[in-house]
């Protein structure tokens with residue numbers, strides 16, 4: 292992780308000037324991981340749609356993200372060849388140490404062999420060409436009770452830096468809250484967007500209270516929000532929060548929630564990646580502006 296660039300600067304949101312890497316005049320928005328005080332950029336990259344046929348395009352995308360100051364990459368043992376593609380790209384670019392790498396465990400025989408948590412993790416390390424993972428998450432909370440002692444042992448041994456659990460379904464929000472009470476989690480990953488605000492009332496208060504960092508998946512509702520925005524014009528006031536596209540509007544809404552640490556929009560297109568990384572720059576909406584964004588979005592007439 293780019294420790295030299297992103298120093299531990301206390302709680303809340305911060306903006307870090309990246310000198311030569313700066314995009315225009317706008318500085319990078321970073322957020323704090325409560326369990327350590329480490330800061331990470333507020334927009335990362337989701338990779339569940341990465342395909343082997345896009346090998347070179349993926350490398351170009353990861354290279355560009357690094358140039359733009361982004362660092363968080365979210366993948367999973369279960370995402371086809373995604374881990375291997377990321378591992379190849381990071382090795383070819385020589386930027387593993389600059390990235391914050393998050394993956395997910397899948398136990399239960401998904402890859403043949405014993406199907407154990409150990410086997411899933413060993414395979415992830417191999418495919419990611421990594422000695423250590425920044426964040427290891429239990430995918431969809433599946434097998435969390437039996438996997439948690441293992442994750443804690445790996446953390447103690449320095450093989451992973453942070454422990455997390457994930458969901459992407461409102462129906463599982465109660466379970467993720469339970470997990471925060473039961474285990475010493477550094478992170479949760481949960482679905483949240485301007486059109487899916489359930490987590491803000493059901494999950495985030497516990498994350499805040501338990502000092503758990505929050506990664507947000509489906510911030511664009513799998514692109515449905517882009518489709519719904521359609522030809523609708525962005526409001527003029529979007530410029531006052533340095534928003535110039537609908538994706539930036541949706542992403543700035545998500546990362547401006549005080550409990551959200553980082554959003555991980557999925558993108559396989561370079562222009563989408565650049566658009567999304569732009570949302571990690573400049574001004575963030577305050578509470579009043581967030582309400583205005585919700586009202587504007589809800590009023591589709």
Ligand SMILES: NC(=O)c1ccc[n+]([C@@H]2O[C@H](COP(=O)([O-])OP(=O)(O)OC[C@H]3O[C@@H](n4cnc5c(N)ncnc54)[C@H](OP(=O)(O)O)[C@@H]3O)[C@@H](O)[C@H]2O)c1
Pocket residue numbers: 336337338339340365366430431457458459480507508509510511512513514517538539555556557558559560562563564566567
């Ligand atoms: N249970 C879990 O743990 C879980 C479940 C779901 C997702 N996740 C993680 O969360 C990540 C994000 O979820 P997601 O990828 O399913 O959904 P998403 O981020 O809400 O949306 C991704 C979709 O939006 C499009 N898109 C991205 N940026 C855009 C832009 N600037 N303008 C227009 N369209 C844009 C992408 O298109 P292109 O691909 O064409 O660029 C893709 O179709 C996943 O990749 C994965 O890492 C975790």
